[in-house]
Every structure is written in structure tokens, then in C-alpha cells.
Amino acid sequence: GAVVSQHPSRVICKSGTSVKIECRSLDFQATTMFWYRQFPKKSLMLMATSNEGSKATYEQGVEKDKFLINHASLTLSTLTVTSAHPEDSSFYICSDNTGELFFGEGSRLTVL
Amino acid sequence: GENVEQHPSTLSVQEGDSAVIKCTYSDSASNYFPWYKQELGKRPQLIIDIRSNVGEKKDQRIAVTLNKTAKHFSLHITETQPEDSAVYFCAADSNYQLIWGAGTKLIIKP
Numbered sequence: 497g498a499v500v501s502q503h504p505s506r507v508i509c510k511s512g513t514s515v516k517i518e519c520r521s522l523d524f525q526a527t528t529m530f531w532y533r534q535f536p537k538k539s540l541m542l543m544a545t546s547n548e549g550s551k552a553t554y555e556q557g558v559e560k561d562k563f564l565i566n567h568a569s570l571t572l573s574t575l576t577v578t579s580a581h582p583e584d585s586s587f588y589i590c591s592d593n594t595g596e597l598f599f600g601e602g603s604r605l606t607v608l
Numbered sequence: 609g610e611n612v613e614q615h616p617s618t619l620s621v622q623e624g625d626s627a628v629i630k631c632t633y634s635d636s637a638s639n640y641f642p643w644y645k646q647e648l649g650k651r652p653q654l655i656i657d658i659r660s661n662v663g664e665k666k667d668q669r670i671a672v673t674l675n676k677t678a679k680h681f682s683l684h685i686t687e688t689q690p691e692d693s694a695v696y697f698c699a700a701d702s703n704y705q706l707i708w709g710a711g712t713k714l715i716i717k718p
Contacts, residue, residue: 530705539697539708540652589651596642597706599651 499523500592502600509580510608517575517603519590525570528593531563533586534602540589546573580607610635610702614709622717627688629712631698632680640701641674641681646711647694655696656683688716 499522509515519529527548532540544554544565552565562584564576577584589602611634621627633641639660644652658665658672658681665672669688674681681700685692693716699706 537711537713539710541708542705545705596654596657597644597652599653602649602651604649 500590500598500600502590502603504603505601506604506606508606508608511581512579514576514578515580515605517577517588517590517605519573519575519600521571521592524592524594526573526592526594527570529567529573530591530593530597531565531573531575532589532591534589535586543575543588545593548573577605580605582607610638610700610707612698612700612707612709614698614712616712617710618713618715620715620717621688623688623690625688627683627685627692627714629683629696629698629714630680631682631700631709632678633700633707634679635700635702635707636676636679638700638702641672642699642706643672643683644697644699645694646697652697685714688714690716690718692716 501520503518529546531543533543534540542555543558544552546552546565546567548567554560567573585607587604590600591597614631642657643655645655646652656670656672658674669686671684695711695713697711698709
């Protein structure tokens with residue numbers, strides 16, 4: 497099946513800084529990737545759909561300027577949490593869109 | 609839009625017994641229903657899925673049943689083992705995206 501690699505797995509940052517999370521498709525070309533957020537003991541919440549070469553599609557209630565998504569190539573999608581605050585602390589995870597979802601390893605963000 | 613409800617939120621079973629997790633959905637147009645297993649701190653992994661043209665699917669100790677009329681589907685795990693302990697999520701497709709259930713924490717008691 498498809499392989500999706502996500503980096504970093506853990507990141508700790510100070511309030512006000514920005515953090516970039518990368519999601520790579522290793523053995524296939526991804527025109528679309530999904531970005532999810534998962535709070536402790538909660539389900540996956542779809543944040544946005546990144547589209548290669550065009551703007552991401554954000555779900556209702558997700559701040560576009562806060563969560564910047566870029567999908568500049570067929571193998572790389574990035575999520576940047578800008579001006580991070582403690583409430584942004586969460587588990588962020590990406591997946592492909594090839595039918596059966598293959599997830600990245602996830603990134604646990606802790607904002608101090 | 610689609611709404612997926614999953615029950616129970618926590619399920620504790622004795623090792624060797626069976627476990628059943630149930631989900632209901634609202635969008636009658638949904639036709640793909642996957643189940644994912646997520647171990648603590650790890651990514652969800654697909655364990656089994658079913659499409660609307662099939663009523664039941666089995667893969668070793670895991671089976672999924674679908675009742676389209678009632679709009680519910682269930683995950684069945686037989687002969688449970690300690691490694692089955694995890695959180696299980698159901699999902700249903702709607703408008704080319706998956707709508708997720710809230711998850712069930714499965715605890716296997718030794």
C-alpha cells in the first residue's frame with residue numbers, strides 16, 4: 497500500500513512561534529492530502545484538504561491564516577501552525593487520498 | 609450532512625471473548641465504511657472495510673456487517689487477544705470525504 501511519512505513526530509515550541517509539519521508520499525504521487533487534528537481521547541477532525549498546485553480547502557471553523565497548508569509538489573504537503581498558542585497543542589496527522597487512507601505517523605505539537 | 613455515531617465509547621472484554629462495536633450513519637448515499645485501529649500515540653491503521661454492495665466481510669478474527677436499510681454497521685472481533693487493545697474508529701464516506709465516529713476504547717482483560 498501507499499507509504500506516507502510525516503515529520504517531525506514531536507515538537508515543542510514557545511508561544512508565538514511557527515511550526516511546520518511535513519507530510520511526504522514516498523511511493524506514489526499525491527494530488528490531494530488530508531490534514532487532521534486529534535485531541536486526546538477524541539476522534540480525528542478533518543482540518544483541510546491540500547491540493548497540489550492550488551489552494552487548500554479548509555473545513556468550516558478552521559482558520560486559514562492560522563493553519564497554512566502548502567502542497568507545492570506531488571510528494572510533499574506541509575502544515576504550518578503560525579503564531580502558535582497553547583490551545584494549538586494537539587496531535588496533527590496527514591493522510592493520502594487514494595481511497596484507502598494511509599496515515600502519516602502523526603506529529604504531536606506542544607506549545608508552551 | 610453525514611453524521612456517524614459509534615457505541616460504546618469504552619468496551620472491556622475478557623481475553624478470548626468476542627467484542628462488538630456498532631456505528632450508525634445518516635447519509636443513505638454513503639457506500640464505503642472502513643474501520644481503523646489506533647494504538648496509543650500512533651497512526652490509525654485500516655483493519656477492515658466494507659462497501660454497500662456487500663452485507664458482510666470477514667478477515668480471520670475480524671468481521672464487519674452492514675445493514676443499509678437500518679444504516680448501521682458493526683465490527684466484530686472474535687477470540688480477542690491482548691494486542692487487540694486499542695481505540696477503534698468507524699467511518700462513512702460522504703461527498704468524497706470520511707466522516708468519523710467518536711471512537712471506542714477496547715480493553716482486553718487478562
